[in-house]
Amino acid sequence: MVDYFNSRIFLNPNEIPKEWVNILPDLPSPMTPLLNPMDGKPAPFEMACAVFPKECVLQEVSQEPNIPIPNEIREIFAKTYRPTPLHRALGLERSLGIEGDDIQIFYKNESVSPTGSHKPNTAIAQAYYAKKQGLQELVTETGAGQWGSGLSFGCSQFDLKCIVYMVRASFLQKPGRKILMRSFNAEVHASPSRFTDSGKIFYEKNPDHPGSLGLAISEAVEHSLRSDKARYSLGSVVNFVLLHQTIVGQEAKIQLKKGGIQTPDMIIGCMGGGSNFGGLMLPFARDKINGITPDIDIIGVEPRACPSVCKGIYRWDFGDTAKRAPIAKMHTLGHTFIPSPIHAGGLRYHGIAPIISILHNNNILRAVMHHQTEVIEAGIKFANAEGIIPAPECAHAVKETIDQALKAKEANEKKVILFNFSGHGFFDLLAYKEFMTGNLIDYELPTDEIQKALNSSEMPNIDESQF
Amino acid sequence: MVDYFNSRIFLNPNEIPKEWVNILPDLPSPMTPLLNPMDGKPAPFEMACAVFPKECVLQEVSQEPNIPIPNEIREIFAKTYRPTPLHRALGLERSLGIEGDDIQIFYKNESVSPTGSHKPNTAIAQAYYAKKQGLQELVTETGAGQWGSGLSFGCSQFDLKCIVYMVRASFLQKPGRKILMRSFNAEVHASPSRFTDSGKIFYEKNPDHPGSLGLAISEAVEHSLRSDKARYSLGSVVNFVLLHQTIVGQEAKIQLKKGGIQTPDMIIGCMGGGSNFGGLMLPFARDKINGITPDIDIIGVEPRACPSVCKGIYRWDFGDTAKRAPIAKMHTLGHTFIPSPIHAGGLRYHGIAPIISILHNNNILRAVMHHQTEVIEAGIKFANAEGIIPAPECAHAVKETIDQALKAKEANEKKVILFNFSGHGFFDLLAYKEFMTGNLIDYELPTDEIQKALNSSEMPNIDESQF
Secondary structure (H helix, E strand, C coil): CCCHHHCEECCCHHHCCCEEECCHHHCCCCCCCCECCCCCCECCHHHHHHHCCHHHHHHHHCCCCEEECCHHHHHHHHHHCCCCCEEECHHHHHHCCCCCCCEEEEEEEHHHCCCCECCHHHHHHHHHHHHHCCCCEEEEEECCCHHHHHHHHHHHHCCCEEEEEEEHHHHHHCHHHHHHHHHCCCEEEEECCCCCHHHHHHHHHCCCCCCCHHHHHHHHHHHHHCCCCEEECCCCCCHHHHHHHHHHHHHHHHHHHHCCCCCCCEEEEECCCCHHHHHHHHHHHHHHHCCCCCCCEEEEEEECCCCHHHHCEEEEEECCCCCCCCEEEEEECCCCCCCCCCCCHHHCCCCCCHHHHHHHHCCCCEEEEECHHHHHHHHHHHHHHHCCCECHHHHHHHHHHHHHHHHHHHCCCCEEEEEEECEECCCCHHHHHHHHCCCCCCCCCCHHHHHHHHHHCCCCCCCHHHC | CCCHHHCEECCCHHHCCCEEECCHHHCCCCCCCCECCCCCCECCHHHHHHHCCHHHHHHHHCCCCEEECCHHHHHHHHHHCCCCCEEECHHHHHHCCCCCCCEEEEEEEHHHCCCCECCHHHHHHHHHHHHHCCCCEEEEEECCCHHHHHHHHHHHHCCCEEEEEEEHHHHHHCHHHHHHHHHCCCEEEEECCCCCHHHHHHHHHCCCCCCCHHHHHHHHHHHHHCCCCEEECCCCCCHHHHHHHHHHHHHHHHHHHHCCCCCCCEEEEECCCCHHHHHHHHHHHHHHHCCCCCCCEEEEEEECCCCHHHHCEEEEEECCCCCCCCEEEEEECCCCCCCCCCCCHHHCCCCCCHHHHHHHHCCCCEEEEECHHHHHHHHHHHHHHHCCCECHHHHHHHHHHHHHHHHHHHCCCCEEEEEEECEECCCCHHHHHHHHCCCCCCCCCCHHHHHHHHHHCCCCCCCHHHC
16 A cells, blocks of 8 residues: 555664675675776875875775774764655656555665765765864865765865865856855865866866866875875775765665565666765675575666776776876776766766676676666656656666666566665756757767777786785 | 754654644734735635635635645655754854853754755645646746746646746746756746737747746736636745645644754744745744743844835735736835845745734734845855755845844853744855855845835725725
8 A cells, every 4th residue: 555654764863874884805706906006006005094084094995894983973964964764766656657565666865965965975984084183184076066065065064174176177067066065165176277287287288178087086186195184085986985885775774674675676776986876785785695685686877878887898997097096906998988978977987996896797786778868768757756856877777777667567576676866966957958858969889989998098907916 | 962863853754744724813913805906806706716726715714723734735745855854053053152052043944845945835735736626737937946846846746737937037047947847847938928918018029028027927827817727826925825834833843842842932034925934933923922932032034135024014015016916915115126136036025925914013023134145154154064055045044043043142041043944055056156256246225215116116005994
């Protein structure tokens, strides 16, 4: 029976999980290290600590299966937006012609955070550790602005200075995100800028240079190294970020149980760097690895314009175009690959979190891909049924969820699907406008173009016997 | 002691109130009727029913102190966003140097609704009554777009068609709101349009005519009268809208008690047409009228550029510029008054809800006013302290709250302040940008200009002996 009064499952703030789930000790094949981009060797502890807050460096390689969440971090969560609700998507089910409880769709609603996505989950943690260490600044880069605004908010909660290098093309096209960051007192620079050596070379040749994420990373890293009171901050890909995001999956687990679901049959999330998908699925993936829920189907959704896992190769590559970020072993389309300008800016990354790659190699999860028109069409269906308009990134997960639900309906199967509603689309409505006016374009990535990108990327040759 | 884990007070969906609070039977002086703009006489029941859904017409004049909320409406609330949280503003208190529990600030967070404000509270109710009556369309006007998007969402939940006439200036300047409405399948027209006689006159002379709220009202009313399956919908001012909004104050009452507060000392809200302020304060105002809480201080906040209550006069006036909306007895600056272009578009109304006027005349509430620069400055302070960026309208309430809290601190008084956080500012970030770049302008309204507006408004002469 349809029961709207129990269709959103809440937790009390004191039920915020007290530990993060660290998947590293349970990985079916060993974790690969991050390497120094200068010499291709594992970065010594001290060197890593010059870049990131010390506690994050420790967490990056920790083998503890559970890592305590400091109470000060849980307090900020409790004060602002966590626990987030878990919704039974009764409106969406009805709009798909699904009745009864044979097929059940749930989504974890991370869009209720102050900046509208899951990003503050790690921003708050990183800001806390930086403050505790006596640091005064965190520096980062941002493309579309989700991560930059997340970190700006996180820093504002601990009276830390936040400096964001924002890709100039976005800086000009997305004024909303920029103003939001500045409202949280962040310092936002269009990249390339004249404030760093890395940026100046490009800025002086062309002050209107549109920039790239790779360049913005270079500027942020350089800026952070200038002061011993500053550190660099990352919003995805690395282990400690995925660790911080596991709060999402842990809450979902408790909430599903409250809703009478022992375990979902299927978990879906969109994949850019892999942090929202990792956050939701890792606590469930651990159970799958350990044989507790061997049959759970875990699906990451990529855009067809940037299918790192679906069409990339698994190898060592630089984390950024400018070869200043660490080298990681991951599925990659090559660090010089420039994805087509799809609206899901957060999914335009040439690589993926090494954790996701390893789980994919071991068949713990699988990857699929969709075109942006079908994705935005799914987003509109969702908005009408559930009342919340998804970000283009998040709409990738919505699209796959709808497909899977209809497939199960067709096959008369019972199925509980859980997906991550990673963010709302209030700052991305242009994608919806283009769809409604028939101007949204799809970009398919031909196999030979991928090969070309991979060939031209001059990927590093790493001697794995060294570690 | 600061306890972040209990700083947001939640209710379960089954605690959504089951009745609305109808203030009419408790008003200290009798309610004034709405009059037909054509002849200045009270509109007959049948005529009113040709304009609004029948149930709303009945509610407009009901003398029942409590009106049941149909379960179908409560279900949509439960499925989507209600009950909304009540926050203890611990971050804001700390940023004001307030410690301990002598001064406590609470805010009811209506920004968590799918369109970011309190507007869906009445949109869902009106859509439900329209559907139940067998209607197929609701037609409305919108200025900045908060109400239009609220009603679009409400209609999408009941598979009703929604038609919105949006003031062309906003239509062009605020594409986000327009796309949001269309994502909820609403039909949105720039006003003046070529689709109505009222619009055509202006459109044909100048297709780029910037429009006005008065004109958009005229178009919406005309459009709605074309089909007996369509009705007109209003987002503020009238009694039934304020009635629907009392769910806000009722939830807040229960939540305060859960937080150990018997009654607040002060209630604050911003006032445009009066619906968010009315929604929060009316359940408390009834207790004040009935001597249960005689000392509670109820404060409505207006912009200095449009101070209907603070500087207007109390008399009969048209609800709109074009004299097509009903005549009401209210505080007014004159129906031809065009407020300066402040960012708080929702507060740019020449009049106010008659209920608010009557309560003001009887000293149940008072009104204050602020400039937009001090208001946006308060909004930034709030964003940094609490993590949520207020809409410019809502920032008026924030400003007054901060002033009152600091006054109490100065005077060493104990005080519990409750205010309505009526909406977030994600679609209004330009106001913040202008403030940060020093380009935000204040508009004071000189008394002689008010007099001029009042004189030129040709306000109707009503013979009150007729009713």
